[in-house]
Amino acid sequence: MSEEFNPLTDLEQTEDSAQYLQDTLLNAAEETDEELIERTKYNPYTYVYDKMFNCPLCFIHFAASVGRHSKTRIIKIDTDLCPHYEPFNPMYYGIISCPNCGYTAMISTFEYHLTDIQMLTLSEQIPKLCPPKKYDQVRTISDAIELYKAALLCSLLKKGGDAEKAILCLKLSWLMREGNFPSEELDFAKQARNTFMKVYRNLNFPVFGMDEYTLAYLIGELSRRIGDYEKALQYLEVVIRDKKTPVRLRPRAEDVYHMIKTAMQSKQQFE
Numbered sequence: 001m002s003e004e005f006n007p008l009t010d011l012e013q014t015e016d017s018a019q020y021l022q023d024t025l026l027n028a029a030e031e032t033d034e035e036l037i038e039r040t041k042y043n044p045y046t047y048v049y050d051k052m053f054n055c056p057l058c059f060i061h062f063a064a065s066v067g068r069h070s071k072t073r074i075i076k077i078d079t080d081l082c083p084h085y086e087p088f089n090p091m092y093y094g095i096i097s098c099p100n101c102g103y104t105a106m107i108s109t110f111e112y113h114l115t116d117i118q119m120l121t122l123s124e125q126i127p128k129l130c131p132p133k134k135y136d137q138v139r140t141i142s143d144a145i146e147l148y149k150a151a152l153l154c155s156l157l158k159k160g161g162d163a164e165k166a167i168l169c170l171k172l173s174w175l176m177r178e179g180n181f182p183s184e185e186l187d188f189a190k191q192a193r194n195t196f197m198k199v200y201r202n203l204n205f206p207v208f209g210m211d212e213y214t215l216a217y218l219i220g221e222l223s224r225r226i227g228d229y230e231k232a233l234q235y236l237e238v239v240i241r242d243k244k245t246p247v248r249l250r251p252r253a254e255d256v257y258h259m260i261k262t263a264m265q266s267k268q269q270f271e
Ligand SMILES: [Zn+2]
Pocket: 055, 056, 057, 058, 059, 060, 098, 099, 100, 101, 102, 103
């Protein structure tokens, strides 16, 4: 029986839940204090709730699981700006997928109007490429990866633009890191880097909350990760030298810059 049952939110919902509660009460006497603490300390259902969405493709109204950001805190940020959260990763809930037609997009853009051409392409291709699927209210990393891939596919089908493609690829590379899929992580980092370079050239900021300095830093760091040191130094130099660079960003850029210089020197020593 599920350990994740949350009496506060699920009590009235299903007979299974009532059965679970009954079982739990019956077993309670046999449970030690340590077991009780272990069982109740992390209950993922506390961190999510259902929110209603309108599908812009098939027009149904449906409930989807959304994370409670207020319940999270960031414990560290990787050099490519990937945040690590406690007690759960709200990124798992960043994508909404219509259970009726399969249209999938980021929560911030899901309800955006689709043009007739976009609707035609999506209606034709989604059933073949990413048919609708129902997900549990609490998502696993596999669910999250699947959903971000579906959102990327829908974005490409509807020609959603470079910024959207780049951010989805970046988040997929973060999820692949969390799931320990290093080669996929690198593939998505490369796609994100290449697409962010196009976005940067268009100079249409902010891009998903990022100013041009943060984006230049990110392109530099992603370039380092994929081994393109030349491009990495080029973008990081922009961040380090520009007087308008935000104070919080400069030391990060300098750290990555020195990391690359050290890597280049040790590479030369071995050649
Ligand atoms: Zn739909």
